[in-house]
Amino acid sequence: MGGGVTERLPEGSEPLLPAKREGEDEFSGASFAGAVFNLSTTIVGAGIMALPATMKVLGLVPGLVMIVLAALLTDASIELLVRFSRAVGAPSYGAVMGDAFGWWGRRLLQVCVVVNNIGVMIVYMIIIGDVLSGTSSGGEHHYGVLEGWFGTHWWNGRFFVLLVTTIVVFSPLACLKRVDSLSYTSAISVALAVVFVIITAGIAIVKLIKGQIPMPKLFPDVPDLASVWELFTAVPVLVTAYVCHYNVHPIHNELKDPSQIKPIVHTSLVLCSTVYITTSFFGYLLFGESTLSDVLANFDSNLGIPYSSVLNDAVRVSYAVHLMLVFPMIFHALRLNLDGLLFPSSGPLSSDNRRFSVMTAVLLLVIFLSANFIPSIWDAFQFTGATAAVCIAFIFPAAITLRDPNSIAKKWDKILSIFMIVLAIVSNVVAVYSDAYSIFQKKSSPSIA
Secondary structure, rough: OOOOOOOOOOOOOOOOOOOEEEHHHOEEEEEHHHHHHOOOHHHOHHHHHHHHHHHHHHHHHHHHHHHHHHHHHHHHHHHHHHHHHHHHOOOOOHHHHHHHHHHHHHHHHHHHHHHHHHHHHHHHHHHHHHHHHOOEEEEEEOOOOOHHHHOOOOOOHHHHHHHHHHHHHHHHOOOOOOHHHHHHHHHHHHHHHHHHHOOOOOOHHHHHHHHOOOOOOOOOOOOOOOHHHHHHHOOOOOOOOOHHHHHHHHHHHHHHOOOHHHHHHHHHHHHHHHHHHHHHHHEEEEEHHHHOOOHHHHHHHHOOOOOOOHHHHHHHHHHHHHHHHHHHHHHHHHHHHHHHHOOOOOOOHHHHHHHHHHHHHHHHHHHHHHHHHOOHHHHHHHHHHHHHHHHHHHHHHHHHHOOOOOOOOHHHHHHHHHHHHHHHHHHHHHHHHHHHHHHHHHHHHOOOO
């Protein structure tokens, strides 16, 4: 992955992202700050809203420790990925997988990125629709922000709002060919995540001063075996909280100084860990045992302080805009990997305007239609998304290390890799079981759902 490596790449491992060409748009390389914002935006998506609920399951102390451990494990897996990429001059995740496992390894990685990212973006669009236009579940309608402000009209209905968002926001940003072009929107996206943290922390502190918040649970309650099993349901949320590996290479390829990739990864993980820890702590402190699996849903009622409705709207609007700006970063990796999957022998995607345009338009259309017309899409991607995400983040980097085609892995690397694979498999089994169980419960108890 490092600059200056001139060895011939293994057959079938051409870059998914073309290397920078001389004089191309007079682009001199991405900055450190821009790369940090882009990688951080890749990390902080919708998963942030599930973290306070993990505190309810694990308790504050184990929960916060687990967030830090997940960040350290992610840092280790990216470090392995970077090191093995550098050893063969692989300019993409697919290339280093191809070097270790050949054609099928590269294709498997690309399939996982496509499945993970298209699922994530459909879910993002569903959440944006829920926040702005409202949602109905269990016979009850939860009003969206626009409905609350202006009443119910055709122009603030779900379909029209998502159509406008796709045309006005997603389409222009999706047409940008370089990751670095998204650095400013990524900076705004990270800032909006911080705004959410500040508002949540502010409300919690005010209520704490007023004595309206009880002592939070520091450690989990485990009165029986079922309670012990419930603790493991928090593992998939934590394991997938920092998935960003598919964008490490595109960001690295555009850097002004490629040697900065390690400090960029460290800085991004520290920034995201800080956001995650403060969100988890103050979110759980604020709502306690009433914390919902998506804490955003808690901001749908009276908070018990002045200007409650204004703060609720500020939280929801800032989060919806945050997701809109995360969308193009995830889309960029989706398009590159799908192109590599469908057209492995074609030239770079960025140099073929027709292929680039058609693929962008088709992907946006598929995501838009799925978010509007396939009601069970969330359930489907609870399974495939969790599986693909842990493969991308832990199983594949660990497998490359254990395969060690260039004999550069140390003993500790292999021990760590075995641990990653075991953790990934356990989290997958737990995720699939808990998702299947919750879906079964919903179907068997429709009145409760």
